[in-house]
Amino acid sequence: MSTATTQAKSTLDPQIAQAVQDSFARQNAMSLIRATLPVVEEGLVEIHLPHWDGVQQQHGFVHGGVVGMIADSAGGYAAMSCTPLGASVLSVEYKLNFLAPANGRSLIARGSVVRRGRNLIVTQAEVFAVQEDKHTLCALMQQTIMVMQGRDEKNA
Numbered sequence: 001m002s003t004a005t006t007q008a009k010s011t012l013d014p015q016i017a018q019a020v021q022d023s024f025a026r027q028n029a030m031s032l033i034r035a036t037l038p039v040v041e042e043g044l045v046e047i048h049l050p051h052w053d054g055v056q057q058q059h060g061f062v063h064g065g066v067v068g069m070i071a072d073s074a075g076g077y078a079a080m081s082c083t084p085l086g087a088s089v090l091s092v093e094y095k096l097n098f099l100a101p102a103n104g105r106s107l108i109a110r111g112s113v114v115r116r117g118r119n120l121i122v123t124q125a126e127v128f129a130v131q132e133d134k135h136t137l138c139a140l141m142q143q144t145i146m147v148m149q150g151r152d153e154k155n156a
Contacts, residue, residue: 011042012040012041012042012081013085015085016042016080016081016083016085017040017081019080019085020037020040020045020077020080020081021037021040023077023080023153024037024073024077026153027073029069030047030073033049033054033055033066033069033070034049034050034052034054034055035047035048035049035070035073036048036049037077039110040077040081041081042081042082043078043081043082043112043113043116044078044081044110044111044112044113045074045077045078045081045110045111046074046108046109046110046111047070047073047074047077047108047109047111048106048107048108049062049066049070049106049107049108049109050105050106051102051103051104051105051106051107059101060103061101061102061103062102062103062107062129063102064098064102066102067096067098067102067107067109067127067138067139068094068096068139068141070107070109070125070127071094071096071109071111071125071127071139071141071143072091072094072125072141072143073109073111074109074110074111074125075091075094075111075112075123075124075125075141075143075145076089076090076091076111076123076143076145077111078111078112078113078123078125079111079113079116079121079123079145079147081113082113082116082121083121083147084149086150086151087147087148087149087150087151088147088148088151088153089121089145089146089147089148090145090146090148091143091144091145091146092120092143092144092145092146093143093144094141094142094143094144095141095142095143096139096140096141097139097140097141098138098139099137099138099139099140100129100136100137100138101129101138102127102129102138102139103129103131103138104128104129104130104131104134104136105130105131105132106129106130107127107128107129107130107138108127108128108130108135109125109126109127109128110125110126110127110128111123111124111125112124112125114142117147118147118149119146119147119149120144120145120146120147121144121145121147122142122143122144122145123142123143123144123145124140124141124142124143125139125140125141125143126139126140126141127139127140127141
């Protein structure tokens, strides 16, 4: 597990946790691929994705675009968990390395904040393929997020 995910967590304001959950619920792309957001902590979120035929590529693995999609969202929501209410976040860039095929019964994208600034937040996401009790790291992402102060998603 990475250093960022093993640090002590602060208690997350319930309103911010709810804002993160509400934002995730508005992302139609996440419901389209059947992704869920079961973990929301300050600076850390997890997106879970079942492996089903609608997200597979021609070899039967979860498509790399879908892996990137959940990594990007996991990093973004980890960043959002550290912003004040009324702010929104946007990805500026990310770099994704594929380390193993995304092959398992499900994927877990664990996004965490590496460095938090007023305007930019650097995050990382680890994507694990889960088969039985085995978690295989299949992708690693580093990302820069822009904080849009005073611009909630409805008015962004």
